[in-house]
Amino acid sequence: MSNTRSFIAWIFIFKVGCSLCFPAENNIVINNSSSSLMGVPSNLPKQTEILDLSQNNISKIHIQDFASLQWLRSLNLSINRINNVANASFRFNRKLECLDLSRNELSNIECHFLNNIISLKYLDISYNRFLSLTLGKPFGFLKNLKYLGLGSREAIKLQKNDLKEISRNQLQEVSIGLKYLSEYELGTLLVLRTTKLHIVLPSAGTSALLSKVLHDAFTSSDTLKLSNIDCSQTCDNYINGFKALGNVRISTLLLEELTLSWLEFTSIIVPIWNTRIKNLSIMDVTLNNIRFSASQHSDRVLESLIIRRIGNSVFYANPSLVYDFVRKLKVENLTISNSNQLFLACPEQGNHFKFIDLTDNLITSDFFFQDCNSLNLLETLILQQNELHQFYKLSTMTQYMKSLKHLDASQNKLTLDEKTNCLWTNSLKKLNLSSNRLTDLIFTCLPSNLEVLDVEKNNINIVPQRVNNLEMLRELYLGSNKMVRLPECSNFRNLEILYVEGNSYHEPSSNFLQNCPRLTRLNAASNPFACTCYLRDFSRIKENTQVEMVGWPESYQCAYPVNLKGTLLKDLYLSEVMCNPVLLLLIILGSMTVLAVVMGLTCHFLDLPWYLRMIYQWTQVKRRVMKTDLQQLHENCVYHAFVSYSQQDSGWVKDQLLPYLEERENPFRICLHERHFIPGKGIIQNIISCIEESYKSIFILSTNFVQREWCHYELYFAQHRVLSEHSNNLILIVLEPIPQYMIPSKYYELKLLMAKKTYLEWPADKSKQRLFWANLQAAIGIKLTAATEETLL
Structure with a gap:
């Protein structure tokens, strides 16, 4: 709602x-x-x-x-x-x-x-x-x-019998508004059985009436709260009433809503001070005029004095009287806060101050307590929410405070612009500097025996790797700064508590814990964690250590990458393969090796290289055919191809090659030496004539071919034509593998062709022969000119 x-x-x-x-x-x-x-x-x-x-x-x-x-x-x-x-x-x-x-x-x-x-x-x-x-x-x-x-x-009137119905009940607090009280019977408040009594005092009345109310109020409970002390008209009745106090029962007195002058204020406080009251609290005081005069003091030592929210209803005030009053106070624990105009001077020698809280005033460090050597018993000094600027002045202020253990200067405007030899007291154990304007230089100007340091909400980017004189530090608070990496624990060997929440850590490493053997509590929440492999060890920190993780797991979430934004670190999973480059490389190399072996075996059993080579040859022939200029062909070509073969291979030529080439829908015209050599004409002339009249020259290569000398001549003349015409009309068909050593050395042209020329291999496997015929048809399949076709017919 x-x-x-x-x-x-x-x-x-x-x-x-x-x-x-x-x-x-x-x-x-x-x-x-x-x-x-x-x-x-x-x-x-x-x-x-x-x-x-x-x-x-x-x-x-x-x-x-x-x-x-x-x-x-x-x-x-x-x-x-x-x-x-x-x-x-x-x-x-x-x-x-x-x-x-x-x-x-x-x-x-x-x-x-x-x-x-x-x-x-x-x-x-x-x-x-x-x-x-x-x-x-x-x-x-x-x-x-x-x-x-x-x-x-x-x-109203108030008499003893009025409250008798609750006289048997033990109460914790009774609040009675007597602002309009006209008559009071002495002893009425004494019938109450309460730990705390709150009386709203009469606004008007005689001194006798107020004295009777105060007498009973101070003897009816352990804690008394009095409000509505208004001296706008006169204050004599209140002053006389407090002066008339004798033996009192209460140990704690709270005064609220006071409107009076400084003289009237001190005139009321001094009689109270002289009673057995140990703790005095004064709140919401308005000083309504400028009647300042020297204040009286009591020699009695009060355990605690709290003064909150003091204001002036006039513009001018004389601070010297306030200085004098505070300097002579005999109190162990002093709190003056929310005054906004407080100027506090160094107390007199022999003071009993152990605790001073001056929160929310206008104190500056330029002169406050400088060279003050009388606060020998002071253990705690709180200066929150003031106007402190110079950090160096803050340190010099403490140099004579030999018992000071705790200093709180948070929520000020402290700065330190250069390295300085700060003059701290050696007794200081706890220092709170949060919510200021301090930078990394603060670590060069800290007291040597610190056990607790709070520098949250400043402008710190990094803790220097070498930090001297902080070996005793047990607690370090660095939250809400601008840090991008965790501090080195080697600088703080006794560190037990570390708070680094709300910074700019993207990928903090958990290795820093190795140098922090005594760390028991860590707060690294609310940082923009980049959930990469570098963060994997840190995401497991809760599992791998006994350190208490403050805010875990809800405040530890991924900010990057976008697909993991909002993921809790405890739920983050990054595999070992992704985060281990050596392992990843081994897996890739192993996979590639296995793949190569599998592909090799597959190629071996399926003759894949042969298929690839034949397809390559087919594409190459097609490419050459497309680039061939038919006008460059010899007009006297009457055959599609001249076939040269050994007589021992004639069976394959007549049973396989010729039926495929000549017994088809568009048959090829094939020239054979035994059919087309002209009788009476020399063999060499017949060979040259057949080669020149054929568009292609097909050579059936086998071990028989290399042993036939005339075959070598045919190949020689065919190669010579290729070179002279810059054509590519040789077709080599290998019926069977021919080792290089079986080719006679004098047939070096054949060796060169076998090494450089792409050739077709006749497959024994019938399933592969269709691809063989397709490649052969592509190699031959260029139509002759129309005149030549008519001649062939």
Whole structure:
């Protein structure tokens, strides 16, 4: 619900503590405050546990209004116009623990509606229009009551019998508004049994009336809170009342909402100081004029003094009197915060300061406590949220504080622009410098015996590799800086706690833990992790170490690459193969080797090289055929091809070659020496004539061929034609493998052709012969001129 936060804020004002009425996470909360309601809504969920109906216009509470809310625990009806609550309004709300009816129009304090609320712990009926504070009998049955708020906006009298109904109950806190008190019977407040008492003092009245109230208030509880000390008109009654204090019971006093001058302020404080009070807290003070004068002091040492929110209603103020007052204070623990105009001088010798908190003021480091050698007992100094600028001045301020262990200078404007020999006290153990403007140079200007260092929310990019004088450091807080790599633990051998959340770490390595043997807690959450192989070891850090990982696993997510954005590091999986280059290379080489072996075996068993070679030859022949210019052919070519072969291979020529070439739909004209040599003509002349009249010359190569001398002549003349015409008309067919050593050395032309010339191999496998004939047909298959075709026919 949108107003849940404001409702929770209301819950916090329950002075008994959060444990009584603060809603748990699973409570059903209904917030209908400031909704202009004229009555209690009738459609409230029956499971409602926390209900806020404050700041509306409700005037009456009826019996049936809350009858269905059996689980109701907290009910806020404050700031309405309620003038009547039916007697049995809460009889069904057995679990009701917190009820706020303050600032309404109730006039009858008998409160019979309380009869059935046996679990009630918190009850506030203050600032109504009661004509007296005589509590009714129902208050006597509230055995679990811990907090009670009383008071009226009408003039009332207060007598002993008024509070007798709660005199048997041990309460934690009672708050009574006596702002309009007209008469008081001495001893009335003494009937209360409470740990803490809050009195809103009368705004007017005689000194005697105020003295009686203060007398009883200071002797009725352990902790007393007094508010509404308004000296705008006169302060004599308050001053006289505090001066009249004798033996007091309380040990802790809280003063709130004071409006007075500095002289009146000190006149009230000094009498209180002289009592047995140990702890004094003063809040919301307004100094309303410029009547400053020398202050009185007490020799008694106070355990603690807290002053918060001091302001001036006038522009001018004399700081020297404030200096004098603070310098002479005898107190062990001093807190002055939210003053915004505080100037604090060095205390006198012999002071008892052990703790000083000066949060949220206007202190600068230029002169504050410089050369102050009187704070020998000071152990803790808190300077949060001030105007400190020079880090070097901060260090010199501490050089005489021989007992200082903890210094907090966070939320200032500290800078350090150059390396400096800082003058720290040797006793300092804990230093908080978070939320400043410090850079990497801060590590050159730190005290030597530090055990805890907080430099979160600065401008630190890196921790230098060599950091001196920090061997005692146990806790280091570096969150929300600009660091891109983790600090070297070798610089901090005793480090136990390291916070580096909210930086710019992309791929932190877990190897730094090897130099941090004592590390027990690590916070590296909310960094932009790049989930690559470099991050793999870090993503397993929770599994491989006993170090406590703060924020794990929900705050450790991948930012890069995009496909892994939002992935938790604990769920990140990167295989060993991806992240090990040597292993990946071995796998690739092994795979390639296996693939090569498999391909080799496949080629061997399937004759794949032969098929590839034959296909290559076919494509090459086709390419040459496409480039051939038919006009360059000899016009006297009458044969498609001349075939040269050994007589021993004539069987293959006549049974395989000639039938395929001559017995087809478009037959080739083949020239053979035994058919076309002209009788009476010389053999060499016949060979030359046949070769010149044939477009192609086919040579059937075999061991028989190389042993036939005339075959060599035919090949010689055919090669000579090729060279002279720059043609490519030789076709070599190898019937069987011919080793080079079987070719006679005198046939070197044949060796050259066998080495350079692409040839066709006759396959014994019939399944491969179709590809052989296709290649041969492509090699021969160029049509002759039309005239030549007619001659052939």
